[in-house]
Amino acid sequence: MLYSESDSPLRYRINRLGGRSKQEKWILQAELFNEIHRWVKSAWKKIEGEGTDRRAAGRYYEKVRDFLKAAAEVWGDAWGNNAYMITKPVTLKAMLRVCADLAATDADPADGRVDRWREKLASWSDQAREFRNEGFYERFPAKGQVERVGRIHRDLGRMAGIPPRSRSKD
Numbered sequence: 001m002l003y004s005e006s007d008s009p010l011r012y013r014i015n016r017l018g019g020r021s022k023q024e025k026w027i028l029q030a031e032l033f034n035e036i037h038r039w040v041k042s043a044w045k046k047i048e049g050e051g052t053d054r055r056a057a058g059r060y061y062e063k064v065r066d067f068l069k070a071a072a073e074v075w076g077d078a079w080g081n082n083a084y085m086i087t088k089p090v091t092l093k094a095m096l097r098v099c100a101d102l103a104a105t106d107a108d109p110a111d112g113r114v115d116r117w118r119e120k121l122a123s124w125s126d127q128a129r130e131f132r133n134e135g136f137y138e139r140f141p142a143k144g145q146v147e148r149v150g151r152i153h154r155d156l157g158r159m160a161g162i163p164p165r166s167r168s169k170d
Helices: 029-042 044-050 054-078 089-106 113-131 145-160
Strands: none
Touching (some): 029 044, 054 089, 089 113, 089 145
């Protein structure tokens, strides 16, 4: 759905196996799947209780879609700009973790969610310069991508006042 739905901010931006599109891709399907799977795994009891059919999957798609729409608005011109790391895998994965944290406390009501979340993420707009390609790895030092994603997740969550979910709660 994130690849093909017309309202998805990642439409045609996911590099799928065997895909032949000439359009620039932002993230590998496997990396995106791993982040969504991480969320589902940590929140499985809640998800299972709400149902695991196609409609339930649609509700989670809507949460991710709305979060990415709000994030795109907040990042402004830096969103999708090759001079920034915002739509690169390391930052997209960190943002999906923030999405899971935010959805755990403020997913409902769905009406007005993009506006609520845009307000919540508004502090990110002042941080766009920190996500420029030049010097990015020095500004976010880490031993590897796993550690860097975790660090960016914590930093973005802290900037927006979104506490990380506790794994035992879900």
